[in-house]
Amino acid sequence: MKPQTQLFGLYIPGQSVIHRLPVGAKYLLVLLGTIPSLLAQQWWLALAVLGIAAAVLMIARLPVRLALGFGWGMGILLALIVGYHSLYGRPLVGLTLATNLLACIWLSRVLTMTTPAPVLVDALVAASRPLDWVGLSSERFGLAVALMLRSIPYLVGLSGDVRNAARARGLERNCFASVTPFVIGAVAYAQRTGDALAARGLGDDD
């Protein structure tokens, strides 16, 4: 799996009961699964949510590696969270945080891997219709979220490319050699995306 697709996962067509659930129900599942656990910060709750997320992904009959796997970057991040808190004598806090983070990712995959992106966007646009009443655009909001789903994996891939380029030049310990190209690349990507959207008339007022 390329870094560009491994974080949130890509839609995998299927006929499981999870695939056939209304998208609103799946959104609700994600919210109910993540928010209470994030607020409570209890290890047993985080573990329970993680277990439920894994179970739901298995019920969806998604390939285990794609559904539950994560890249080494995420692995390092989780390890850093646990390690940092362990250093300060709070290993359970670190474990709870890491477990909650992983649960959020797995639950989000319930949405992204069992629901076509256009359906996700339609649901978001429908839910944000009240924005139209106050002069904002629900369509643009839905588009922005869809772009976010598309952009985060791209930026993860970009960071990998930048790291490799720095390593190839023997500059892997040089912060500027890693951060500066990434920022420039991210801004350039945003500009190109803006041009592409403008060229397709997306965002032109109706």
Next chain:
Amino acid sequence: MIELHDVSVAVPVWGDGGRQRTKQLLTGVTASLPEQRVAVVGANGSGKSTLLRLLNGLITASAGRVLVDGIDPARDGKGARQRVGFVFTDPLSQLVMSTPADDIELSLRKRIRDRKERAARAQAVLDERGLGDVAHQSIYDLSGGERQLVSLATVLAIEPAIVVADEPTTLLDLRNRMDVCEALLGLPQQLLYATHDLDFAAQADRALVIQEGRLSFDGPAAEAISHYRGLMASGTRASGRGAPGAKAVGGA
């Protein structure tokens, strides 16, 4: 039809010491382009992309006037963009969704409200271009040629009257280049394309040579390519050195 009336494009740039000056990207370009296929050739930085981006309002002329089927993109960008489909050099810049089907559905959102109908139309568009099998694959798993063909499909989904392609084959290997060229040249729409591939340019009905922001040659593709080769052989580059005797030529 595309019309350019003494079009110039200038942009502010900041030089040494933070002083602002004006850089001329295009100067006094005039041409009427009714032909089915028009190629634009020129060195890197000569102004080809600037010229193309005027046509759908991505860039606005500093002077002069651009008309696309009677529409001025500077005044009616939306109208121009409904008539002009734009294919970028890098398809990853153009494809804003994760899969080809999702991307085409995005293009069709304003036209087709019903989700199932939109999905069916998106699949049909991909099937027409021989891309039905990759409809739900990640765009990162596609070859360069497939991505560019998907980009073209997203443009054609909204049925533009004119297709503008900015160096669509630059990033492709020979086989993919041939596939994309064949797809573009087979379009029923008017096609205007910038390219470094002179074999591709030779297929046009008419060609423009842009040199240092000026229209250096405007005429039959074969003659334009010959003129362009002469410019390159004499060491003329977009960076500022003009070939002896080079001048803007108006008309075929």
